[in-house]
Amino acid sequence: MTHANRLSWKDVRDEIHDAILAGRYGPGDRLPRDADIAVEMNCARSTVQRAMQDLSDSGLVERRRKGGTRVRSEPVTRATLDIPIxxxxxxxxxxxxxxxxxxxxxxxxxxxxxxxxxxxxxxxxxxxxxxxxxxxxxxxxxxxxxxxxxxxxxxxxxxxxxxxxxxxxxxxxxxxxxxxxxxxxxxxxxxxxxxxxxxxxxxxxxxxxxxxxxxxxxxxxxxxxxxxxxxxx
Amino acid sequence: MTHANRLSWKDVRDEIHDAILAGRYGPGDRLPRDADIAVEMNCARSTVQRAMQDLSDSGLVERRRKGGTRVRSEPVTRATLDIPIxxxxxxxxxxxxxxxxxxxxxxxxxxxxxxxxxxxxxxxxxxxxxxxxxxxxxxxxxxxxxxxxxxxxxxxxxxxxxxxxxxxxxxxxxxxxxxxxxxxxxxxxxxxxxxxxxxxxxxxxxxxxxxxxxxxxxxxxxxxxxxxxxxxx
DNA sequence: TGACAAAATAAGTAGCTACATAATAGCGTT
DNA sequence: AACGCTATTATGTAGCTACTTATTTTGTCA
Known part of the structure; x- marks a missing residue:
């Protein structure tokens, strides 16, 4: 196979998620910039970007231009509801x-x-x-x-x-x-x-x-x- | 300016959304493939992909590999809830x-x-x-x-x-x-x-x-x- | 010291290529 | 007709580059 050890953005997301769960980053802490994470995890910045976007969408993390990414200090429970006909x-x-x-x-x-x-x-x-x-x-x-x-x-x-x-x-x-x-x-x-x-x-x-x-x-x-x-x- | 007429993925998304609203595509209809839309709208396929992903996330459209993209036949009301501490x-x-x-x-x-x-x-x-x-x-x-x-x-x-x-x-x-x-x-x-x-x-x-x-x-x-x-x- | 302008920074976006993957369609064999 | 293999197809993903934009930091001048 060609890429067994290649990281998908979901892998990156889960790894960061786990790091937060494990307490390596606490509420309010700032995470490294995307580019650094990309180097450390040996993937492209765009992959980190997708992972971060997802974490941001799910409410775990907040991102701001120039300000970087930080763990939400007061996390919310975010859920999606489907209401059918x-x-x-x-x-x-x-x-x-x-x-x-x-x-x-x-x-x-x-x-x-x-x-x-x-x-x-x-x-x-x-x-x-x-x-x-x-x-x-x-x-x-x-x-x-x-x-x-x-x-x-x-x-x-x-x-x-x-x-x-x-x-x-x-x-x-x-x-x-x-x-x-x-x-x-x-x-x-x-x-x-x-x-x-x-x-x-x-x-x-x-x-x-x-x-x-x-x-x-x-x-x-x-x-x-x-x-x-x-x-x- | 360098790119006033350049389309962002949100523009693409809104244009497709509008086409559906206007009834150009009805429930169950199949949309053109991403690549064709990209040509028609003069942008990259990756831009269309992002737009389509978003429409899919919001429940308006369903995508399947090989099957293409189609308007959901029985749309759902999808909403995001935030429950704070x-x-x-x-x-x-x-x-x-x-x-x-x-x-x-x-x-x-x-x-x-x-x-x-x-x-x-x-x-x-x-x-x-x-x-x-x-x-x-x-x-x-x-x-x-x-x-x-x-x-x-x-x-x-x-x-x-x-x-x-x-x-x-x-x-x-x-x-x-x-x-x-x-x-x-x-x-x-x-x-x-x-x-x-x-x-x-x-x-x-x-x-x-x-x-x-x-x-x-x-x-x-x-x-x-x-x-x-x-x-x- | 304070106000404002300029530089630096980090995320966001667009485009391209290449390849992966899921699902279907087609074909041939029995 | 039933099966299984193969080819095809359209979306999904990863990587790269280049540029944009929001925001903060810094530096300069009054």
Whole structure:
């Protein structure tokens, strides 16, 4: 073989990572410059650069031009979340997917929604309330606002055939996405729709998307009791 | 200037991204090969490669050797979460941080904890229950299990001076981290510790870390009512 | 001493080449 | 048709060079 002892950038990354784990570099310490590491590990600087970029992306290390690379003094837990389309989520868990359109209202956005989008001017919107089902039982209740200026085509979509969730994901790619997670107590209406008890603790996912500065949609997805969101890997 | 019209990999990325947004490539469609895009956009293949990698990381596109690049047919919402040390989180919100050690017990891990770590053999552990405070008021209640085999030094740490959260983050870097989010109803004990009402909806963050295959710690962090977790950006 | 300009520094990026690797497609044999 | 080998293909990676850019350090002059 031609290069058994050749280092890949992942090897370099792991070696530096291990050095930090082993305490050779502590929080706040400055690491040698890329070029020196390259010499020491007998590889190209570009290889070290890729390794360092990855460590920087994962939050272990901070890099600044001229300032060099240093171990983050107050490390963060950084994780990547994947949130699939609800239909796919249900099907992947082995359930049969279904959905019901509850209400569909064209109206101006209330102030709270405008604030979520960081807008100051009024905006015509479509409000869509829908229930996602797994094996015929409530799974997620969504309360969604869609900008009619950014996504006027939504007017002509039959939302009882295809959920707004799915139509938007397939037809309105976004640029920017904010997520927000928290817990609420089920109010009587919500409890009835989700077929659970008033006061039950429900996990909520709020998602807001934009294309450039233009608002697309904001949705409050209220999950049924027992729902868990996991990081993948 | 020397290169005003030179394309950076971010330009390439954005151009491809825009082409997808504009519908020139729909879900499932195959994109031209990197080399062709490079010719068309008059840049090096390595530049296209970097752009494509980024689009792939962000979940918009899937790449396979020989198979080429194609737009994900069922796109996911992918987001990065940063979870800081609790002390830092409190301080960043302008609060005064404090913490109380509630209980500290050395014992073998129960089956549920072993399962979380994907272990089958019994494991000696330290259980630490602690309360994080913001401006003297309850902020997060944590119920933590620490492996005494992987982190034996924890025995000698004064956990009323430094929280286990902080000591672990600074002294026990990890390789693998699983996160889990959900909602619970406050039971009477939890409610009392968090100074809230029994039955209140509480947002819970569970985090489990390993170094290679060895378990480090698993923690169930129960937040006070109103707590929200946001994606940054 | 302080302000500002110039030099030095270390990471970031672009381009090129060469080769590695995974996955597919094609072909021939039985 | 089923198999296994080989060739092909498109992405992935490593190395090199050259240049750019952000930031700090240093040096000079008022």
């Amino acid at each position: 609800t239909r796919r989520e249900v099907e992947q868990k082995g359930g049969r997917y279904g959905h019901q359109l509850i209400r569909r209202t064209a109206t101006d956005a209330p102030r709270s929604v405008l604030a979520t989008f960081e807008l100051t001017e009024p905006e015509p919107m479509l409000r869509v309330e829908a229930l996602h089902l797994s094996d015929g039982r409530p799974y997620i209740l969504e309360d969604r606002w869609i900008s009619l200026r950014t996504a006027p085509e939504i007017r002509d979509v039959d939302l009882s055939a295809q959920s707004a969730n799915e139509w938007l994901v397939l037809n309105k790619p976004y640029n920017r996405c904010d997520l927000r997670f928290y817990a609420i107590s089920a109010d009587p209406q919500t409890a009835e729709l989700l077929q659970t008890d008033t006061g039950a603790a429900l996990f909520v996912i709020e998602r807001t998307t934009w294309i450039d500065a233009a608002p697309i949609t904001t949705v409050k997805a209220i999950t049924t009791p027992g729902y868990q969101l996991l990081t993948q890997s | 609790t002390r830092r989180e409190v301080e960043q919100k302008g609060g005064r941080y404090g913490h109380q050690l509630i209980r500290r017990t050395a014992t073998d891990a129960p089956r549920s904890v072993l399962a979380t770590f994907e272990l089958t053999e019994p494991e000696p552990m330290l259980r630490v229950e602690a309360l994080h405070l913001s401006d003297g008021r309850p902020y997060i209640l944590e119920d933590r299990w620490i492996s005494l085999r992987t982190a034996p030094e924890i025995r000698d740490v004064d956990l009323s001076a430094q929280s286990a959260n902080e000591w672990l983050v600074l002294n026990k870097p990890y390789n693998r981290c699983d996160l889990r989010f959900y909602a619970i109803s406050a039971d009477p004990q939890t409610a009392e510790l968090l100074q809230t009402d029994t039955g209140a909806a509480l947002f819970v963050i569970e985090r489990t870390t390993w170094i290679d295959a060895a378990p480090i710690t698993t923690v169930k962090a129960i937040t006070t009512p109103g707590y929200q977790l946001l994606t940054q950006s």
